[in-house]
Amino acid sequence: MLEHSNNNHLKPLTHWVNLQQPLSFDDYCQAGGYMGAIAALQQSPKEVLDIVKNSGLKGRGGAGFPTGMKWSFVPMFEADDEDAPDNKYLVANADEMEPGTFKDRLLLEGVPHQLVEAMIIAAYTIGANKAYIFLRGEYHLAAKRLQHAINEAYQNNWLGEKIQGKQFTLDLYVHCSAGRYICGEETALINALEGKRATPRAKPPFPQVSGLFGKPTIVNNVETLCNLPHILKNGIEWFQAISPNSDAGSKIYGACGRVKKPGLWELPMGPSLREVLYDYAGGMQDGLNFKGLLPGGASTDFLVEEHLDTPMDFDSIAKVGSRLGTGGLIVLDDKNCPVAMVLNLMRFFAQESCGWCTPCRDGTPWAVEILSRIENGQGNLADLDALAQLCDFMWIGKTHCALAPGAVEPLRSALKYFHDDFLQHIEHGCCHYNPSMNAKRTHVAQIHLSKTPHSSITPTPHKAGQ
């Protein structure tokens, strides 16, 4: 069925990766690069769109939205159509600031031409003449390598005017972000590209219709885009045959935390959590036991031992109450405190909230305050109810973007699976994971509790408000 002689067909995204010295334009072409773009340019944009739609490719940026469907919302025009906008835009989302996620970095640093080729295909399909790679500011090496690949693509008539002799113009730029997690949210990203504060936009209108500078815009994750050259080159059946599972293609899975071999592995969609954790990440470091994990970055719900046989595809992970997210496991061991872990995550969300929606702007620091108190042994039982209530306040539909619901996911699941740990902190007035701190903390806790027994359920007034 597959003409390849080794396993490389199962890892199309990464088998050209070379972190020391990525493939030059010539070597990339020699290896079979730009064949997908050639295939795309030989067909009409509509035909390419159908291929992407039928391939079953879903977004790898976290939400798993079908890529072809997303593109089909972009209005298409005839060449002589007076209503046609003077431009449309394509943006590769390379912001990658979700804690515990480091997969796009591998593709950006290891095989930059693959992303350039992918963006040519995507821009051709949606009719965009200008494209941006929105790169997080800390990825300096990626910026250098991408710019080099872009220059080579210009030199070889893969960017610029009349690409490969076709009536197709594309300019591609790298925008290095000035750093903020919210820039990864696609409408916030668009504001950042326009030189504004990166606050998300109210939807509708959706960016596909009115995005960057008011023009139709598609924002796709780096990994999503990098599938395109291979789908165009090898076809839909090949792509679907990679995975035995309902989700097509491969996925870059990862693991971090105190496992034996943290790292990244491109695998056919849907290995079990157990496989990734034990076969690839090597299980827990010596002397540690597995306690739980976040399956796809910081804004997904905890899963525990009983879930380990769940396949890591979008639907299966959703069925057990979490999300595939970015596919990077963050693994918690039995010697790290789950309350401290959630506190660290919540601090991140509180710091990175853009401040537009009250539940998020005020809810995340409030949750930080309560969690700090519990971790320090100064919490009380009412705090647990207050946290549960905050989870409700910040849930989907109550804020403009998914940052706040993302912050809720690890918290609400920790309250469920690690309830005993929260209780122990409260009942013993200390963190039993960090005994060296206990004497001091117990002391503080008693003073605190005797003076203000119920302070924990009253929100602190905010600076600006009063």
Added chain:
Amino acid sequence: METIDITTIDYQHYLTALEIATIEHEASIMETREAAGIEALKVVQEQRGWISDESLYAISDLLAIPVAQLEGVATFYNLIYRQPVGENVIHLCDSIACHLTGLDSVLAAIKQYLNIDYGQTTTDGKFTLLSNACLGSCDKAPAMMIGTKHYQHLSPESAIDILQKLSVTGGDNA
């Protein structure tokens, strides 16, 4: 407090020819001059280390962006410094993978060695310590970034070693 008379700021004299040329190039490829604002802040910061009030006013003047709006942008983004910083700015990752693998001890060692806390600069002006969201080195945690360089698999000893070397050789501002 010193006040600045913004009506007398003349970017032609304040910004260097190189800064203006780089910013103008950026503005020429964007649809609006406003869209070059973030890049302009980065360009000036790269030359001067941080964004002073004068720099802010000059960029606002050059790109015709209201000062208040540009200030909103400058203070929104983590990698724009609105205060003077040391020769080396340490961006220590304080996100989850680093937390789980020993951030606390690395942080304690750095704080003790430099005798500063987050947000502070050493008295000799060599180092500023900042926290950073996940640096994308989670499989090689704990991690930090100084200049354009990423350091991984940190231990308290290796972190101090890196700082010691930097205080001798100066910064990496490539």
